[in-house]
Amino acid sequence: MKQIATCAFVAVVAAFAGCTGTDVADYTGNASDGAESIAGIDDGGVSLFDSDITVEHFQSEIGNKVFFDVDQSAITxxxxxTLDGQARWLLENTNFDALIEGHTDEQxxxxxxLALGARRANSVRDYLIxxxxxxxxxxxxxxxxxRPEELCxxxxxxxxxxxxxxVLTERIGT
Amino acid sequence: MKIRAAVAVTAIIASCAGFTSALAQTGESPLRIEITEGVIEPVPIATARFVADSEAAAPFAEEITSIIVDDLVGSGLFRNIPEQAHIAKITNFDSPVQYSDWKAINAEALITGSVEVLPPETISVKFRLFDVFLEVPVGDGIKFTGSKSNLRRLAHKVSDVVYSRMLGEKGYFDSRVAFVSESGPKGSRVKRLAIMDYDGANVRYLSDGRSIVLAPRFSPDGSRIIYTSYESGVPRVYIMDLNTLQSRELVESVEMSFAPRFSPDGRKAIFSLNKGSNTDIFEIDVATGNFRQVTFGNSIETAPSYSPDGQSIVFESDRSGSQQLYVQPINGRAKRISFGDGRYGTPVWSPRGDYIAFTKQAGNRFHIGVMRTDGSEERLLSESFLDEGPTWSPNGRVLMFFRESRGEFGAPFLISVDVTGRNLKKVPTPEFASDPAWSPLLR
Known part of the structure; x- marks a missing residue:
């Protein structure tokens, strides 16, 4: 069940990443509200701050993924x-939690x-803590x-x- | 020659008693096949088409005969002399066998049988095995009775008796395989628990594919499976009753758990749990759900398997810096047993206790192999881009594993191979298939 919920969420985020307008449901709505109010405070150079708080920024500018060497889980x-950026974002956006997925190659x-993926996820979690x-x-x-992302x-x-x-998950009720 | 009667398949437990005593009288047969590592020539056998005692029985007689031939030939130990080559035709199960007719076609053994339909739903199979050259029956005739829906099982039972009389040990034909049936693209594979006969017949699905499921393993009585599912969002160990298909979470913990296997008495199970920041091995009491830690350390310990006496486990650990195999008395000290090139994982103790099967990764190739329980006599049985996850036939003579092909459209399928390395072949499944687990011999 939760699996499906996560997938749906990712789909929303992905849609948001490419969105320009109002067609992307609640989530986009909230984010644009934020953008408007900020734009109201400052009429120029705050676009940087604006984009900093978006999930899109987390995903593509900071990077929601980190990559490991074969068999490794150490924080290089x-x-x-990347994780320092993720930590800063999470400290500022306390309405979001993160689900850290650990993955491996097929070799x-x-x-x-499974154990190696767990070790990678643990390692990221411990660093963020x-x-x-x-x-x-x-x-x-x-x-x-x-769940390989690249298939060759x-x-x-x-x-x-x-x-x-x-994977960011918006906390319900905060 | 007296036919030993046995009652209904529901009843195969009852038949077992008759079955065993019939075997006890078999004694040493000159026909006996010795399995060695050398190349063996399959023994030529003739299976006379089973006599149908009525018109209604004819299709069943034909099907049973052909399943028996498939079982025996499929073992790689027998060569079937086709029916067209038979000089004699058996039309009466109780008439004396003309050995010369079977000697003339070089059959070393002859199987004869008959099939009777007992309306509405019951069929009964009688059969005899003969040593053509010594001109003697091998053991008593045997009769199995069951419902039409269990026709394949009746045939497998016959094959198991033939096998055991000629090899002096139990067969493996009346058994099942639990596995993961896979469909969809490589990046988002749909995985369903499934179960089938050992030869790929009668596939039944046990889960709907909504959650990732991994590595089902049978309880020693074959009535339950234990497996890993992502039902809760993270991998956890579940147990399913195969009669009711009801399942429940076995390991009640917020942590992730996986890689479970039953103990030989079925009361306990051993599995991996990600506790804190590390994966170790734990043992759980299946009835109470209480579990305790059996390996300790900062390394990965996983893929545990019990010895047949339940006193020891074999598992993989990267405590030395790479994946290697370790044997440990359940509460004792672990001893490394794998020392070859490369890395070793997924160890499984043979039901005979003589070997440990494993997956080996060396030089970007994967192998299924076996070694003695002290790590000696390592022998590789297969090689490919990715071979993984061996499981033993109930008699410890055959291994099944899965092979995954490379590339974007790569997908897994099942393979079986003799412990000697001979007779490597694909096991048919309707979809892609992985994580096979062989059941005990059915009752």
């Missing part, structure tokens, strides 16, 4: 850079990959090799699949 400098057995995000805002799930059986796809994805 590159990963830290490995199912059980090991270190950066001040409350643990109860971060949930984890491992998909192991069940070459390193170029495998490296894209060895990932942890921070």
């Amino acid at each position: 400098e590159d990963i830290a850079l 490995g057995t199912r059980e090991y990959n 270190d950066r001040g995000i409350a643990g109860n805002r971060l949930r984890i799930v491992t998909y192991g090799k069940e 059986s070459e390193e170029i796809c495998w490296s894209a699949n060895r990932r942890a994805v921070s």
Whole structure:
């Protein structure tokens, strides 16, 4: 059930990422309201701040994905850079929580990959907690090799699949 | 020659008693096949088309005969002499066998049988096995009775008796395989729990594909499966009753759990739990749900499997820096058993206790292999882009696993292979298939 809810949410976010107008339901509505009020305060250079608070910004500018080397789950400098951005965004947008998905490439057995995906998700969660995000805002799930994003059986796809994805979920009732 | 009667298939438990005592009288047969690692020539056998005792029985007689031939030939240990080559035709199950007719076509063994329909829904199968060269029956004749819907099982029962009389050990034909049936594109595969006969017949789906499901494993009595499902949003261990298809969460924890297997007595199960920031192995009491930790450390410990006596487990761990196999008395110290090149995972203890089967990854290729329980005598049985997840036939002679092809349209399918490495072949399934688990021999 929750699975479906997450998928629906991602679909909304994806639609929002490319949206220009009013056709994308509640979610877009809220975000445009915010944009208008900010635009009202300042008539020029605040577009940066404007886009900072959007989910689109989180996904494409900060990056909702981090990538790991084969078998690795350690937080490298590159990963830290992205996660620092994620942490800042989450500190400012307290109405959002994150579900951290751990994924692997297809080169490995199912059980090991589940454990490795869990290790990657744990590693990201622990880092974000270190950066001040409350643990109860971060949930984890491992998909192991069940949900590859790139489908070829070459390193170029495998490296894209060895990932942890921070999926934003808007908290209900806040 | 007396026909041993056994009652109804519902009744196959009752028939087992008769079955065992018939076997006990078999003794050593000169026909006995020894399975060794050398190349063996399949034994030529003739299966006379089973005699139908009425017109109504004719289609059943034909189907049963052909299932028996498929079982025996499919084992790789027998070669069928086709019916067209038979000189003699058996028209009366109780007439004496003319051995010379079967010697002339070089049959070493002969199977004869008859099929009777007992309206409305019951059929009964009688059969005998003969050593053509010694001109003697091998064991007593046996009769199995069951409903028409269990016709395939009746035939598999006959095959199992033939197999056991010629090999001196139990067969594996009257058994099932639980697996994950897969459909849809690689990036968003739909996975359903499924169960089928060992040969791919009678596929039945146990889940609807809404949640990802992984790696079903049978209870030792075959009545339940234990598996991993994403029903709650994260992977957790569930247990399902195969009669009612009711399932429940077995491991009640907020943490993620996966890779479960039953203990040999069915009272416990062993599985992986992601606790804190790490995956370790835990054992659960199936009735109470109480569980306790059995491996400790900061490394990944997963894919556990019990020894047949339930006293030890084998599992994989990357504590040495890469995935390797370890054997551990359930409350004792782990000892590494894999030392070859590459990495090792998914160990499964043979029901005979003699081997551990595993997945090996070396040089970007995957293999299914077996080794002794101390890690010696490692032998690889397969090789491909991705071979994974072996399961043992109930008699420990055959392994089934899945192979995934490469690329964007790559997909998994099931393969079986003898423990000797011979007779590697695809197991037919209606969709893509992965994570096979062989049941115990049915009763």
